[in-house]
Amino acid sequence: MKKTDMINLKKSADYIRYLSLASIQRANSGHPGLPLGCAELGILLYRYAMRYNPGDSRWINRDRFILSAGHGSMLIYSLLHTIGYNISLEDLGKFRQMGSKTAGHPEYDLHDGIETTTGPLGQGFANAVGIAIEGKMEAQRFNKKNNTLFDYTVYTLMGDGCNMEGISYEAGSMAGHLGLDNLIAIYDSNHISIDGHTDITFTEDVGRRYEALGWHVEYAEIADIQDTANKLEALRALKGKPKLLIVKTIIGQGVNKKKDTSGIHGSPAGYEEIAYFVQHSTIRDLFEAQFGKEAVADTSQLASLLEKQIKSEEPLLPLPAVTQFMREAVDLNKQHYADWEKTFRTYQQDFQAEYNQLSAYRDFAVSAELEAALLNYNEAKPTATRNISGKVLNIAAAHIPQIVGGCADLVGSTKAEVSGSKYIDRNDFSGRNIAFGVREHAMGAVGNGLALNRMFIPFTSTFFTFFDYMKPAIRLAALMKLNHMFIFSHDSIYVGEDGPTHQPIEHLNALRMIPDMIVFRPGSDLETAFAMLYFLKKMNGPAALITTRQNLVPAVFQLPEGRKDNRSDLYNQFSRGGYVFYETNKSTPPDIILSGSGSELGLALETATLIEERDNKNVRVVSLPSLELLSTQDREYRDGLFIPGVPQVLIEAASHRAVDMFYNRDVTVIDIQSFGLSAPGETVGDHFGFTAEKVYQRIKN
């Protein structure tokens, strides 16, 4: 690095420190420790290492930067500002304020250079593993000799917290197994976590751990910038393994008393500390020009001037020399981008089929053939919806090449696999299946990583009870509205012999509570196909498909004559989340309304038959494939379904604990509020009262 570069780099780092300190101080909230400690690292990445184009922030071959330690958000905002993304000084000054671009933790915004939402520790790192897999898949699908469309590198910055989380181990193990050499993780090793020095709880040998997982590990100290830069560069070229650069940093570098303490991790530094920083920084002249030399030399005067400026509504101080220096990277990258565009144009001419496929990946639509195939789905005999979900996944996958995914070591049970396609391995990423191993949490977050760029449509799968192991990732899928299909089989007590640890009880309503998540618990083969269709047509967030272990009667044997064939009509009804599935006699109002989701739809129908036979009553059965969709229908529709005053029975082999106390008195809830037990599924169902006879008796009582 040239001497002038080094000077500029240090100035830029100090400017980032200023922006971070001031924004956090103004918000009176935030985490200065990381931006102060990693300012130089950030510059090494954005000024030297990374290839990107702020003018085309969704460039498909851009290098990615994932701030896994999301609390250090001011680092990325400051970098994106200086580099020329659409984040202004005014935006920085509104850090953590309502509606600003500079939220407390980075929030997914591909336009503004935020590749993913981070904050919950370890998630970003696992997302990065997913993006690295995506890069490998894209390269193998589309790259041609002399036409390299995809060769981007994924950088991620992680802290002690990320490394302590189990998800980082799981994702790291996967990355090592797959030899993801397009992934470079940088470990901001500052030996300080919130509660103090990491000595109090985190004394493992992190480098050795990653080596055990199959990573290449290097060590650097940020104090030696040139060496750190050299290592970053060398790592990019190194092939065969994912790479970890462990960089010794000092949390809160630049301030005085709080430097190297947990006090600077998550609280504003205070004006005195900022004044100290200014006085000892390489950008002291910026403040001298603003406040005068004498004022800057006087700590308490400087502190109060800074306080006044920071507390004002004014933008933070600009420093054109820094933005100019930083944006030289953009100029350097412009050549790289232009070369790539040229490659892409040649590609378009020379490989038209592949070019069209790539375009189809980016402009996704459900074809009429696919829609028809799913609408007209039929099973001939009783089949478990987990088998059907496997089949409809494959119908979809046959039409949509960007569907990829896998299972947490339960594919024989959940059936979530693209038939006739390979599993990816370190030498071959052409396949569409991923063996995630018994790593549900990483699976969820790696799946999110695959969804982020909106090229691939990932599915991930396990037993519903192990939803718990991946919940933090599912929440983020919903928060980012990622098109990620979660397939959970073995949906209730009918799991049977495996017992209470394997029988989900609380999970269904827990999943429903997550904003922006659509949960489908289909009651038949047809509803399973419809759920897949709905997910693909919506493409505006995740969905969960909850399937049975045991066989269910196909819809054609459940639906009354005359209703089986108009599939578009049925699909429209299904799309409302709840609809009249059966009625004894449509011409008179029902005497009783039974409703259920999943396997309890069939149970409601059986019970209806008993009521009809024994009591000669008019029974309506409402299917409830998605309560969230139904709850967004207007009151009129819902009142048409559940006619006020008519007794209702809601049957669901899942917990409605506590909140059922608020349910309408018309509603009898037949649910499960205790843990399951180990016995054959039918025995367990009978034990909990989930037989037509027992439901009938409960209704009679």
Added chain:
Amino acid sequence: MKKTDMINLKKSADYIRYLSLASIQRANSGHPGLPLGCAELGILLYRYAMRYNPGDSRWINRDRFILSAGHGSMLIYSLLHTIGYNISLEDLGKFRQMGSKTAGHPEYDLHDGIETTTGPLGQGFANAVGIAIEGKMEAQRFNKKNNTLFDYTVYTLMGDGCNMEGISYEAGSMAGHLGLDNLIAIYDSNHISIDGHTDITFTEDVGRRYEALGWHVEYAEIADIQDTANKLEALRALKGKPKLLIVKTIIGQGVNKKKDTSGIHGSPAGYEEIAYFVQHSTIRDLFEAQFGKEAVADTSQLASLLEKQIKSEEPLLPLPAVTQFMREAVDLNKQHYADWEKTFRTYQQDFQAEYNQLSAYRDFAVSAELEAALLNYNEAKPTATRNISGKVLNIAAAHIPQIVGGCADLVGSTKAEVSGSKYIDRNDFSGRNIAFGVREHAMGAVGNGLALNRMFIPFTSTFFTFFDYMKPAIRLAALMKLNHMFIFSHDSIYVGEDGPTHQPIEHLNALRMIPDMIVFRPGSDLETAFAMLYFLKKMNGPAALITTRQNLVPAVFQLPEGRKDNRSDLYNQFSRGGYVFYETNKSTPPDIILSGSGSELGLALETATLIEERDNKNVRVVSLPSLELLSTQDREYRDGLFIPGVPQVLIEAASHRAVDMFYNRDVTVIDIQSFGLSAPGETVGDHFGFTAEKVYQRIKN
């Protein structure tokens, strides 16, 4: 090992194989792979390594065995049977049947030798870490020179699945940090997981990984039993580090075609495979005596005889030689137990104070002083309930020495710390605080481990939003009814600036859905103290205490005159989960009923004032500290609270998504069904309509 011992050991191992194969075949469900592969290992543990007494299964100094790979449950049932625990051949024959002692996965039963419920992978291993911490704590608290009451060793058997789960990494890192040399993990390394050979996804160097975490690692092959036994013995004596013995095994050892394949992991072997096993086993004579030599020599005849026997109601075949050999261990252990009893009697005489304290640990009761202190709790000014929970935890801890616990690197925020007590470290376990690090999942399961023996009462703590990271362990706490206090602070959108990733929305009702979990969201200082009191008095399962980041008005300023002082009466009302907190005029029925939990109790009270002032209405305010407790009250009580026909407003800054559609039409729900946002807490509250003025306007509309 003597030659006769070796012969007996092999016979015993084959008998365990028979019991496992036959029981699983009879149930037509189960996992034979592990019991077949680990039979010899199990015998090395129970016959040679471990110290225990089936006649005193809760002996406080017993060695523990935790089958972390819980699907291999037939291994532990077979071992417990042969060793003389209260599990009969009849029980084994009822494997996975309703009400039997031999559930699909081991279910916590200290009487019958099941130390914890396992099945969800990795949990048992983390429980074992918790028990090892308990052992260290007990030793340092009670052992005296020449009076060693506690020196037990914790053994745990884990498989590939356990090791792939992030929780095993987290707990392993903690164990290494703490140097838990009373912990021996045995890794059943068979290179087969459900979806096939581990090569497809799990290729890390597990031994090196544990070494990086600070463990001592040894390798053995089960084919060399003597060497494995020697290493197990040597490891027990080795000090300073937790120890991992990686044992190369063969899944399904003993059967023919399915041996060493994933086909034997989780499905019955089939009669032909069992016949093959019998013919090639060391216990062939048992079957020859039963069926005749010729029949045993004829594979298909043997298979059909086995089928007939296994499908019958008859008990499995006894083999007294094996039970006799295995129970020699009990005789050997008897001497050890007698020595310990002698030590204990001496201890009782020589260290009366410590003896009494140990007794108090085991016979827990809430003292009148503690009850009075919590009942009469008062804050003088607005305080966050997280601060109050810290204070009431300390009031409890001052009276109850067995309260120990800690936080996932957020103690400054959640305040869950025993003041004036040390944090444990590898050299000193006298403290009551545990720095769990950013390892929420391990924290939950290690906390469960601490609760299992019902000596200690653990608390664990993090932000409520990170409940997600530890949910699988919380579920198991509820399933086992462990006295484990979960303290979650930062309960809603009022978290503010940290934004949506840090603002729990769906978590409150997700937690409520878990059977046997009591969730408290106290609305004041007093309700926080009451929640702690309720948990301590109940001592029959876990509770969660959900606290605020922001200040709440103390109860003495909220409660009407005349209601503040009768604390027993208030506590009784609180204990019902919901109660009338305030009423404009008790002599006439209310015009409107407002209800809320946590910070929304205060909001309801403020709104009530507006309604009174502006509309001159009679308002009732119901406090809802625990919906689960309220939902178990009889209909009469609940109707007295929420008088049918009177308009109700339920205010809760949490998601009631989808299920609110079933709520009574009398109820207006003011909740949150979208993700939060980053801005100061009050701004966010205002944005979502959580101000008295906005609630008032919504009610008016």
